[in-house]
Amino acid sequence: MERSAFESARAVLDSVKAPDACKAAQTFVARTGRDAAFQLEACVHCGQCAEACHFYLVTGDPRFTPVYKLWPMRNAYRRERAPFASLKRLLGLAPPAPTAQELAEWSELLYDSCNLCGRCTLACPMGIDIAGLVRQAREGMSAAGFAPADLYDAAERALEAGSPMGVRWPALKRQIELQERETGLEIPVDAEGADYLLVLSSMEIIGYPEILGALARIFRQAGLSWTLPSAGFEATNVGVQIGSREVAAALLSRIVDAAERLKVKYVVSPECGHAYSALRWEGPNLLGRPYSFKVVQITELLDQLVREGRLRTRGKDARRLTFHDPCQIVRRGGVTRAPRQLMDSVSGNFVEMPASGAATFCCGGGGGVSAIHRAEKLRFAAFERKKRQVDATGAEALVTCCSNCRNVLEEAMEQYGMTLPVLGLTELIAQYLEPGERQP
Amino acid sequence: MTPMELLEFARGPALWASLAVLILGSVWRVAAIWRLGAAPDLSEPRSTRLIAGAMRSIFGRMLPRKEIGRGRLGALNGYLYHAGLAVIVFGYLPHLHFIERLTGLAWPPLPGPVVYFAVGITFVALFLALLERLMDPVRRLLSGFDDYFSWFVVILPCATGMIAINMSYPPGAAPAPPLDPLPLAIHLLSVELLFVWLPFGKLAHTFLVFASRGLTGAALERKGAAV
Numbered sequence: 001m002e003r004s005a006f007e008s009a010r011a012v013l014d015s016v017k018a019p020d021a022c023k024a025a026q027t028f029v030a031r032t033g034r035d036a037a038f039q040l041e042a043c044v045h046c047g048q049c050a051e052a053c054h055f056y057l058v059t060g061d062p063r064f065t066p067v068y069k070l071w072p073m074r075n076a077y078r079r080e081r082a083p084f085a086s087l088k089r090l091l092g093l094a095p096p097a098p099t100a101q102e103l104a105e106w107s108e109l110l111y112d113s114c115n116l117c118g119r120c121t122l123a124c125p126m127g128i129d130i131a132g133l134v135r136q137a138r139e140g141m142s143a144a145g146f147a148p149a150d151l152y153d154a155a156e157r158a159l160e161a162g163s164p165m166g167v168r169w170p171a172l173k174r175q176i177e178l179q180e181r182e183t184g185l186e187i188p189v190d191a192e193g194a195d196y197l198l199v200l201s202s203m204e205i206i207g208y209p210e211i212l213g214a215l216a217r218i219f220r221q222a223g224l225s226w227t228l229p230s231a232g233f234e235a236t237n238v239g240v241q242i243g244s245r246e247v248a249a250a251l252l253s254r255i256v257d258a259a260e261r262l263k264v265k266y267v268v269s270p271e272c273g274h275a276y277s278a279l280r281w282e283g284p285n286l287l288g289r290p291y292s293f294k295v296v297q298i299t300e301l302l303d304q305l306v307r308e309g310r311l312r313t314r315g316k317d318a319r320r321l322t323f324h325d326p327c328q329i330v331r332r333g334g335v336t337r338a339p340r341q342l343m344d345s346v347s348g349n350f351v352e353m354p355a356s357g358a359a360t361f362c363c364g365g366g367g368g369v370s371a372i373h374r375a376e377k378l379r380f381a382a383f384e385r386k387k388r389q390v391d392a393t394g395a396e397a398l399v400t401c402c403s404n405c406r407n408v409l410e411e412a413m414e415q416y417g418m419t420l421p422v423l424g425l426t427e428l429i430a431q432y433l434e435p436g437e438r439q440p
Numbered sequence: 441m442t443p444m445e446l447l448e449f450a451r452g453p454a455l456w457a458s459l460a461v462l463i464l465g466s467v468w469r470v471a472a473i474w475r476l477g478a479a480p481d482l483s484e485p486r487s488t489r490l491i492a493g494a495m496r497s498i499f500g501r502m503l504p505r506k507e508i509g510r511g512r513l514g515a516l517n518g519y520l521y522h523a524g525l526a527v528i529v530f531g532y533l534p535h536l537h538f539i540e541r542l543t544g545l546a547w548p549p550l551p552g553p554v555v556y557f558a559v560g561i562t563f564v565a566l567f568l569a570l571l572e573r574l575m576d577p578v579r580r581l582l583s584g585f586d587d588y589f590s591w592f593v594v595i596l597p598c599a600t601g602m603i604a605i606n607m608s609y610p611p612g613a614a615p616a617p618p619l620d621p622l623p624l625a626i627h628l629l630s631v632e633l634l635f636v637w638l639p640f641g642k643l644a645h646t647f648l649v650f651a652s653r654g655l656t657g658a659a660l661e662r663k664g665a666a667v
Binding site: 046 | 469476478498579580584587644649652657663
């Protein structure tokens with residue numbers, strides 16, 4: 001089963017060596033079902049989505065209007081599948097089929113200048129899920145060779161090595177050993193029958209490995225039965241970002257296999273926005289079956305443990321702290337309250353950004369943009385809107401619960417000469433754990 | 441064809457034909473989309489109050505979110521012509537006679553000055569909307585034949601209606617033909633053009649908006665996300 005999923009995913013990547021506009025359009029059209037069609041049909045071209053998109057707001061370039069990013073694929077739908085399409089083709093009134101040149105141009109619009117953050121979806125007066133449609137448009141683009149090379153490379157690495165950053169088990173094992181030495185706690189691996197399976201993002205393993213020690217301390221105090229898997233530990237899913245269902249399903253199947261092999265009750269989605277989206281919301285649909293376990297986002301779990309009294313903190317951070325909402329966890333994922341409850345438990349001076357929560361601006365790196373080298377300048381430009389939000393709070397430190405956001409924020413803040421530190425929420429909680437940890 | 445014959449044509453075969461196109465075209469458009477089907481969502485829902493989410497989206501999106509784009513003049517202008525058109529169509533006495541003849545439904549009309557004021561507002565707002573579409577880079581980029589033709593078929597009945605407003609009628613009931621039937625015939629034909637175009641272009645948002653808003657609202661509610 002797994003082998004066929006991986007062969008299918010590799011076949012998709014192999015088939016895109018020669019870009020094919022016809023295939024891109026066909027893929028998009030074939031995947032346009034009832035819900036997407038109602039939304040494609042409902043647009044009145046009011047342009048209000050532009051006001052929601054940071055790429056448009058900072059550049060003033062009308063091409064960055066979210067719904068315009070769908071134009072070639074919308075035309076393909078209108079030409080091939082929309083009501084009256086046959087009649088319009090007969091009368092010569094159907095829009096032209098997208099060309100390879102057009103789609104190559106649109107690669108910038110559908111990838112570099114879209115974080116799939118969904119702020120446009122929230123703003124659309126017609127209720128069109130523009131971010132969802134961009135995600136679907138990427139399926140056509142990626143299936144036909146029009147996605148950015150950096151994302152194809154990341155997908156190759158993820159299929160080959162198990163991680164888009166090339167992180168393999170020995171690298172994680174080394175980090176586990178370091179954190180075990182640091183904390184004096186054992187980090188369980190492949191513990192069959194554990195309640196919770198923790199998966200991680202490569203960014204956490206490479207950039208913020210302290211989170212492992214933090215979680216070991218937290219789970220110890222809460223008395224949680226948990227484990228890491230030696231295979232299927234990577235939570236991120238470049239297949240979702242590039243728009244390849246085959247790649248996404250293949251990568252996801254590693255986690256599902258690990259969860260089923262170890263017979264866990266829950267899989268803990270880590271501090272990573274799109275990993276949560278892939279695992280929690282897209283996963284069962286990509287695999288075509290419900291899970292035998294539940295998926296819980298780490299902040300939801302920590303909030304639950306605090307509310308149940310299993311996780312106790314002492315003292316509060318006196319600095320003025322603010323919180324950055326990762327789009328896929330908050331706006332698109334529905335986990336809004338939990339991080340705020342946690343912030344309140346460890347911060348004595350937590351201040352919300354203006355337009356925080358569902359309407360917040362993306363860090364600029366979501367939706368795979370941070371992995372696209374050619375998009376770097378645009379990403380830093382888009383950060384200007386986030387900067388305004390952060391500056392308005394007068395915060396001394398910025399907290400978030402997505403390691404990719406954290407990395408992107410740090411890079412962008414360096415560009416803008418901002419000096420406030422960016423903290424991970426889980427690590428912040430661990431820092432204020434009540435001493436006298438419970439025995440397992 | 442005399443003006444009276446034209447009016448009879450507009451009130452008779454043209455009206456029924458345009459209504460048939462309006463209804464059948466709209467049903468066809470919705471049915472053609474519906475038949476595309478939807479795969480069941482296999483992820484575990486955080487909320488099952490999907491109808492509540494759909495309703496919140498349908499009604500909540502009537503107002504822009506305060507954090508995003510509220511106060512943009514173009515958005516405010518949209519309220520003006522939508523409200524103005526509603527007052528004209530559902531508040532003007534001759535239109536109510538027309539609706540009553542077609543459907544048997546009747547309600548009290550709005551005072552004439554209110555309707556005339558709405559006509560003025562609607563005209564100005566529609567021209568501002570066109571101006572914005574032509575001059576604003578975003579709106580201009582998004583606009584095509586459908587946008588401009590739809591604008592035309594909306595404003596045309598307003599213009600022809602204004603010409604027909606002060607028609608003289610012979611003594612008797614209002615439904616009797618006016619002394620000069622030509623303005624009314626042209627007005628009716630312009631309305632019928634609107635009926636014929638509505639199912640095929642963006643004006644179909646009059647009914648598609650409920651599906652689009654509702655589906656997105658239900659999907660976001662399912663995740664427990666802001667609708």
